[in-house]
Amino acid sequence: xxxxxxxxxKLGLLQTACSADAAANLKKTLAFAERAAKxxxxxxxxxxxxxxxxxxxxxxxxxFQLAEPIPGPSTKAFQKLxxxxxxxxxxxxxxxxxxxxxxxxxxxxxxxGSLLGIYRKMHIPDDPxxxxxxxxxxxxxxxxxxQTRYGKIGVLVCWDQWYxxxxxxxxxQGAEILFYPTAIGWHPKExxxxxxxxxxxxxxxxxxxxxxxxxxxxxxxRIGLEQPIxxxxxxxxxxxxxxxxSGQLLGKAxxxxxxxxxxxxxxxxxxxTRTHWPFLRDxxxxxxxxxxxxxxx
Numbered sequence: 040x041x042x043x044x045x046x047x048x049k050l051g052l053l054q055t056a057c058s059a060d061a062a063a064n065l066k067k068t069l070a071f072a073e074r075a076a077k078x079x080x081x082x083x084x085x086x087x088x089x090x091x092x093x094x095x096x097x098x099x100x101x102x103f104q105l106a107e108p109i110p111g112p113s114t115k116a117f118q119k120l121x122x123x124x125x126x127x128x129x130x131x132x133x134x135x136x137x138x139x140x141x142x143x144x145x146x147x148x149x150x151x152g153s154l155l156g157i158y159r160k161m162h163i164p165d166d167p168x169x170x171x172x173x174x175x176x177x178x179x180x181x182x183x184x185x186q187t188r189y190g191k192i193g194v195l196v197c198w199d200q201w202y203x204x205x206x207x208x209x210x211x212q213g214a215e216i217l218f219y220p221t222a223i224g225w226h227p228k229e230x231x232x233x234x235x236x237x238x239x240x241x242x243x244x245x246x247x248x249x250x251x252x253x254x255x256x257x258x259x260x261r262i263g264l265e266q267p268i269x270x271x272x273x274x275x276x277x278x279x280x281x282x283x284x285s286g287q288l289l290g291k292a293x294x295x296x297x298x299x300x301x302x303x304x305x306x307x308x309x310x311x312t313r314t315h316w317p318f319l320r321d322x323x324x325x326x327x328x329x330x331x332x333x334x335x336x
Contacts, residue, residue: 046307048189050216050255051080051126052300053089054279054292056263061090061105069116075299076124081150081189084129086259086279087197087222088143091133093261093275097268098173106135109157114146122152127187129194131220134159136176143175143196145220150188158183160196161205168226168273171198184212190306197221200245200258204330210252211319215309217248221260224275238276246286253313255289255304256282262295284312 053071057064068089075083088094090113094102107113113132121128127150134144134157143160159178163171182205184193193214199205200219209217223241225234249256259279266272279292281302290302313319329335 051075051083052259184214206248250286
């Protein structure tokens with residue numbers, strides 16, 4: 040079906056806590072997606088890797104058993120729900136592409152239930168308790184945008200959110216909304232000293248992507264303290280949000296509550312913003328060749 044004629048679109052961001060029970064996590068996320076649809080959401084996005092606790096806190100081969108193919112059971116369930124409620128759904132999954140080949144992948148499902156495509160996380164972190172390089176092969180599909188029934192969207196995943204190049208290349212394909220499924224939080228022992236600055240930087244960099252590209256940015260994050268390997272674990276900070284085309288906060292969830300954050304956005308403002316703040320016009324593409332190098336001497 041062609042795109043809706045209305046320029047007002049309601050976004051639904053799903054913010055939940057995750058247990059060690061993958062089936063229960065899927066059931067909960069489907070219920071939250073259905074709740075968002077009944078509240079009028081037209082484009083619904085899950086948090087990153089919602090089917091499990093954040094297993095990248097350790098390097099454990101047993102965790103590869105959490106992965107699934109795409110298409111697979113999760114995409115099938117969300118396709119059924121998308122078709123039933125005529126909603127677009129972005130589902131963040133641990134993809135088993137082949138034996139020994141795994142990706143951190145987002146599936147994009149249109150409002151007719153069709154699987155439009157997938158985005159494989161391009162930037163893979165490796166930090167204390169975020170040992171993603173052990174699990175995920177870097178994405179090989181590049182940065183992409185999809186025309187859905189309710190607007191043209193781009194999808195990136197968590198660590199991608201720190202890179203202006205990723206946002207720019209996605210926006211350059213016409214994306215009106217950038218979605219960032221996320222799993223980020225504090226090391227509990229660091230929270231008192233660094234917590235405010237860490238969260239502030241995370242929100243600020245993504246709001247700046249909205250400004251620089253004249254588009255909307257939507258970021259669902261999980262909540263809860265997760266200690267799958269013992270120790271202090273990670274305290275996920277929630278605070279899912281939607282930023283407007285000038286970077287303003289249009290909606291923000293709590294730190295510690297499960298929520299469906301419903302935020303209406305006017306896609307007509309993308310054209311207005313980009314016309315009055317013509318950053319795309321004034322880019323000096325003839326002078327940016329150095330961006331393809333690791334470092335300039």
